[in-house]
Every structure is written in C-alpha cells, then in structure tokens.
Amino acid sequence: MERIEERIQRACDRGGRKRSEVRLMGVSKFHALPEIEDARNAGLRLFGENRVQEAAEKFSVFKARRPETELHLIGPLQRNKAKAAVSLFDAIDSVDREALIDELGALASGRETALPILLELHTAEDTKSGFPNLDSLYHAAEKAYIFPGLALGGLMTMAPFTSDERLIRASFRALSAARDKLAARFPDRDWSCLSMGMSNDFEIAIEEGATLIRIGTALFGERHI
Numbered sequence: 001m002e003r004i005e006e007r008i009q010r011a012c013d014r015g016g017r018k019r020s021e022v023r024l025m026g027v028s029k030f031h032a033l034p035e036i037e038d039a040r041n042a043g044l045r046l047f048g049e050n051r052v053q054e055a056a057e058k059f060s061v062f063k064a065r066r067p068e069t070e071l072h073l074i075g076p077l078q079r080n081k082a083k084a085a086v087s088l089f090d091a092i093d094s095v096d097r098e099a100l101i102d103e104l105g106a107l108a109s110g111r112e113t114a115l116p117i118l119l120e121l122h123t124a125e126d127t128k129s130g131f132p133n134l135d136s137l138y139h140a141a142e143k144a145y146i147f148p149g150l151a152l153g154g155l156m157t158m159a160p161f162t163s164d165e166r167l168i169r170a171s172f173r174a175l176s177a178a179r180d181k182l183a184a185r186f187p188d189r190d191w192s193c194l195s196m197g198m199s200n201d202f203e204i205a206i207e208e209g210a211t212l213i214r215i216g217t218a219l220f221g222e223r224h225i
C-alpha cells in the first residue's frame, strides 16, 4: 500500500495533479476476506468487485460491520443480478447498455439517495464491454437523466492489455475526450469521475486525468481463491 501510494504521488507530480483528485479503489476480486480486512486496516476505504455473487459472499457481512467502507461494482451486470447488485453495491461503475439503465432506474426509484453510476466506454480493441461510441453515450446519458433514482457521475474504461504505452494512453485520452464532449452537451450535469487505470497502467491513467484508479494485483498480489 505504501509503495502504491508513492507511485500514485509521483504520477500526480508528473501530471500536475493533486493527490486528493485521485481516489484509490482496491479491486478485491478473487481475494479472501482477511486480505480485505487487512487493506481496510491499512486505510483503504473503497473496494471494487466484478461479480455480484462473489461480492455478496464476502461483503454483505463485512459492510455491515465496517459501514465506512464503500463497494462498487466494476464488472458486467446481468439483468437477473441487478436487484441484488442495487442492494449490495454503493455504486455501479460498469453500466454498459441502455437496457441496464432502465433496469437500474426502476430498481433505484424508491431509494433515499440516488444510486451513483458511471457509463463504461469501450476504448480498446481487445476488451469487450462498454458503449461503443460517443453517440451511444449521449443516448445513455439522456436515458439516465430520466430516472431520479440514478446519479450519473462520469465515465469508466479499460485500456487494452498491452505493453504498448501509446495504445494505453490513446484509450485513456479517448475517455477523457468523451467526457469533455458530454460535459459540453450536458453542462449542468456532473461528469467529474473518470475511472481508468489498473495495476499495469494506473500511472499513465493519472497523467491523463483519472480521478479513480482500480488496483487489484499491485495491492493484493496475484489473484487466488
């Protein structure tokens, strides 16, 4: 955790960013509860999981005991899991199709506070999920604004799995450019969150404007269970 903190700080310095502009999410998928507990004890408060079932097994008790922790869904969400997801997660960061917005909007309609969501943009050839282009994001944003139970707060993406830094950077720049376009089109709305950057590329993501980085392996080690 300390080593990651140092790397985050150095990337912030290089990119002219403040450390307080970048939130660190610990991606705890395939890691067991004691490791999550250790990370919490070391100061981590935000966790990400990419499967509803696994997250429920680990976090339903943990979150009740540790109410200060926050849990986001960062993986694909099937319709039949949406209800469970809305009751477990504090935010859905991987909204990747309009039908899911309808589903989440209906489920979140009775909430006291709106459910934070991010729209995922597909920016890399070798990844699958995400809205395909800017136009589909415009439509998705319009749809999300219909539902008072949803609080759209920005965008998320995954860069390609490659060591080619130019390709990775291009992917992050595409997300940042999409955010600027959306902010111009929907200026009275919140587009502040850019969730991008994982263990292998978070420093580049910070240089390119990430406000939330999602780190698994570099924090928790290789995945198991």
Ligand SMILES: *Cc1c(COP(=O)(O)O)cnc(C)c1O
Residues within 6 Å of the ligand: 027, 029, 050, 074, 075, 158, 197, 198, 199, 200, 214, 215, 216, 217, 218
């Ligand atoms: C697994 C995962 C991460 C973390 O990946 P690492 O390379 O282990 O840091 C981040 N984002 C998403 C969407 C993931 O599925």
